[in-house]
Amino acid sequence: MPHQPDDWNMLDDGSAPNCEVEGAAASPVPIQGIRGRLTSQAPLAKLVWFKAGGPADWLFEPADAADLREFLERLDGELPVMALGLGSNLIIRDGGIPGVVIRLGKAFAGVTDLGDHVLECGGGASGILVSSSARDAGIAGLEFLRGIPGTVGGFVRMNGGAYGREVADVLIDCDVVMPNGSCIRLPVTDLDYRYRHSALPDGAVVVSARFQGEAGDPAVIGAEMDRIAQAREDSQPLRSKTGGSTFKNPEGRKAWALVDEAGCRGLTLGGAQVSEKHTNFLINTGDATSADIEGLGELVRDRVRAHSGVALEWEIKRVGRPT
Numbered sequence: 001m002p003h004q005p006d007d008w009n010m011l012d013d014g015s016a017p018n019c020e021v022e023g024a025a026a027s028p029v030p031i032q033g034i035r036g037r038l039t040s041q042a043p044l045a046k047l048v049w050f051k052a053g054g055p056a057d058w059l060f061e062p063a064d065a066a067d068l069r070e071f072l073e074r075l076d077g078e079l080p081v082m083a084l085g086l087g088s089n090l091i092i093r094d095g096g097i098p099g100v101v102i103r104l105g106k107a108f109a110g111v112t113d114l115g116d117h118v119l120e121c122g123g124g125a126s127g128i129l130v131s132s133s134a135r136d137a138g139i140a141g142l143e144f145l146r147g148i149p150g151t152v153g154g155f156v157r158m159n160g161g162a163y164g165r166e167v168a169d170v171l172i173d174c175d176v177v178m179p180n181g182s183c184i185r186l187p188v189t190d191l192d193y194r195y196r197h198s199a200l201p202d203g204a205v206v207v208s209a210r211f212q213g214e215a216g217d218p219a220v221i222g223a224e225m226d227r228i229a230q231a232r233e234d235s236q237p238l239r240s241k242t243g244g245s246t247f248k249n250p251e252g253r254k255a256w257a258l259v260d261e262a263g264c265r266g267l268t269l270g271g272a273q274v275s276e277k278h279t280n281f282l283i284n285t286g287d288a289t290s291a292d293i294e295g296l297g298e299l300v301r302d303r304v305r306a307h308s309g310v311a312l313e314w315e316i317k318r319v320g321r322p323t
Contacts, residue, residue: 028058028100029074035063044092044101047084049149050282051241053092053290054320056107057103064107065177065207072205073181075100077156081179081203082319085151088124089158089244094290102205104153112126113137117213123153127160130211131225140216141170143224145210147232149244153206158317159193163228168193172210179203191259196248196315237275247312248299255312256280259300262307269296282316294318 023040062068080099108124147162192199198260271288
């Protein structure tokens with residue numbers, strides 16, 4: 001992490017700026033010197049792909065990594081912490097999120113070519129931005145990130161993957177701010193990567209990561225990215241309110257095929273529906289609650305288990321309080 005001077009939180013006149021606080025509740029931490037935005041009872045539905053779910057008790061949008069560290073140090077583990085990226089692969093339950101949700105903004109979305117075919121990427125950078133930056137720098141091997149609908153922080157945590165590759169194949173290391181405000185650099189070998197799983201603790205926020213590619217022709221890289229984008233467009237309900245792949249693929253099987261074979265294509269519950277286009281996607285048809293969406297997923301799991309004996313595991317993360 002870059003060094004921050006001792007007076008990083010001072011205005012030109014030597015005073016410390018105050019955090020911008022929205023909402024009626026009292027701040028959970030002293031705000032003097034905190035420069036980000038803190039909102040109580042912050043609506044989250046508009047920030048997630050399903051467009052459903054309750055508010056966060058607190059939403060903190062830090063000004064930069066130093067601001068995030070200072071805020072979490074003051075919080076000192078008193079409240080649970082959860083990072084929020086683009087809001088894909090996520091169900092926020094209707095009762096909302098307890099504690100503090102951290103949302104990384106533009107200060108965390110940079111991508112830098114470090115040379116030797118290595119990209120350093122902020123935790124808020126999207127997969128599209130990372131892969132496009134790699135293409136422009138002539139770095140091959142990161143094209144698959146074009147197919148992951150999320151940010152670096154999310155797909156580093158979940159070992160995101162698409163089209164035959166996953167983050168474990170390209171990650172060198174990542175910088176993580178822990179719930180107590182400390183910042184550590186973790187090599188990929190410390191993350192215990194498995195299928196859609198890492199050893200990162202709850203409340204840890206990935207603020208940057210470095211990915212290793214190889215020399216490539218930008219035209220060839222761009223063509224592969226276009227192929228991936230077209231494949232997603234052709235096979236997935238991208239223009240719907242959805243959350244991405246719902247269930248993990250069991251060993252040697254495809255989740256979508258198991259769902260289809262169990263007769264769940266087009267199945268509905270309230271305002272939620274199993275996609276007709278891709279049966280491993282759930283859709284908010286317009287007025288679904290998160291309870292509708294999660295309940296439909298559980299109904300699908302029950303039917304698949306009854307039909308094939310396979311217990312599908314959720315890939316979509318489900319968080320928050322039920323109503």
